[in-house]
Amino acid sequence: MHAAARSLALILAMALLLLAPIPAGAQLRSVELYAPRPFGHVIGDRLTLSADIVLDVPFQLDPASLPRARPLNYWLELTDVRLTDRGTSGDAQRYALNLTYQIFYAPLEPKRLDIPPLQLLATDGERRVEFVVPGWSFLTSPLREIVSTEQGAAMALRPDAPPPPIPVSGTLRGLLFSLGCVLAALVVLAWHVGWGPFAQRRGRPFARAARAVRAALPSPKTAPSSPAYRQALLSLHRAFDATAGKGVFAEDLPGFFSAHPGFVLVETEIRRLFAASRRLFFGDDLVAATQELPPAELIALAGRLKAVERGGR
Numbered sequence: 001m002h003a004a005a006r007s008l009a010l011i012l013a014m015a016l017l018l019l020a021p022i023p024a025g026a027q028l029r030s031v032e033l034y035a036p037r038p039f040g041h042v043i044g045d046r047l048t049l050s051a052d053i054v055l056d057v058p059f060q061l062d063p064a065s066l067p068r069a070r071p072l073n074y075w076l077e078l079t080d081v082r083l084t085d086r087g088t089s090g091d092a093q094r095y096a097l098n099l100t101y102q103i104f105y106a107p108l109e110p111k112r113l114d115i116p117p118l119q120l121l122a123t124d125g126e127r128r129v130e131f132v133v134p135g136w137s138f139l140t141s142p143l144r145e146i147v148s149t150e151q152g153a154a155m156a157l158r159p160d161a162p163p164p165p166i167p168v169s170g171t172l173r174g175l176l177f178s179l180g181c182v183l184a185a186l187v188v189l190a191w192h193v194g195w196g197p198f199a200q201r202r203g204r205p206f207a208r209a210a211r212a213v214r215a216a217l218p219s220p221k222t223a224p225s226s227p228a229y230r231q232a233l234l235s236l237h238r239a240f241d242a243t244a245g246k247g248v249f250a251e252d253l254p255g256f257f258s259a260h261p262g263f264v265l266v267e268t269e270i271r272r273l274f275a276a277s278r279r280l281f282f283g284d285d286l287v288a289a290t291q292e293l294p295p296a297e298l299i300a301l302a303g304r305l306k307a308v309e310r311g312g313r
Helices: 002-019 169-193 196-200 205-216 226-244 250-259 261-281 286-292 295-311
Strands: 028-034 046-056 076-089 092-103 111-115 118-123 128-133 136-140
Touching: 028 128, 046 128, 205 226, 205 295, 226 250, 226 261, 226 286, 226 295, 250 261, 261 286, 261 295
Parallel strands: none
Antiparallel strands: 028 046, 046 092, 076 092, 111 136, 118 128
C-alpha cells in the first residue's frame, strides 16, 4: 500500500514538473528594445518602441499573448501592436514587435514616466516559455511655463513655431525648363503649319494663294465677275509655278505630279482647274469656266492644295 502511494506521488510530481513553465533562459536567445529619445515629449505625442526577439527553434511567439490596443491608465494608451515574423536563421526564430503608445499626461514641470514591461509567451506546441519585454522610462515636458520670463501674464502659451521654408529652387528650374520646351515646340508647330507671323513666309505659295482666292471670291454662292474669277485662277497658277520653279501648263502636269507626288491626291481637281483656266483665258467663256469649276469648289480646292503643301513639308 505504501509502495503504491509512493508511485502515485511520483507520477503526480512528474506531471506537475511537465506542466510547470520551462525556464526561459534555454529557449529565449535575446530581447533587445529600441526606443526614441528619452526626453522632450509632451501631451499627445506618440512613442514607438521596437523589440527584436530571438527564440530557439522550434519555439514560436504565441500571438494570443500579445496585448490588445487599449488604455493602460489615465495618461497612457497603447494604440497599435504589430508583430513581424522575420523567419528563421539557423536554429533561431526572429520577430520584430512594434508597440505604439500615446501619452496624455500634462505635467507642470518635467517629470519622468514609466511604460510598464510586457510579459509574453513562446511555445513549441506542447511547452510554454514566459519572457518579458522590458519597460522604458522617459521625461515629459510641460507645454507652458510656470513663471513667466517676459512681461505679460504668467502661464501664457508659447507661440507656434514658424513652418520651415520648403526649398523650391529645383522645382522652379524644372518648371521653367518645361515651359521653355513647350514654347519652343509651339514655335516649331506654328512655323510648320503657318500660323500667325509664319503665314507669310517664303515656301508656302499655296497658303498665300488660298488667302488670295478667298479675297477674290468673298461670296462663293453668287456668280463672280470675270476679273474676280480670273484673279482667283491666276493666284493658284502662280502657286503651281512657284512650287515647280517654272511655268506649269496642262501638258506639264504629269511631270509636276512626278516631282511632287503629294498632289496626286487632288489630281482630278487640279486638271479641272486647268480646264477652267483654258476656257476663261483662251475662250473668254466665264460661264463655261464656272460650270467646269464653280467658285465654291475653287475655294475648296485652294484649301486642299494648302493642306497638301503643309503635309508634304
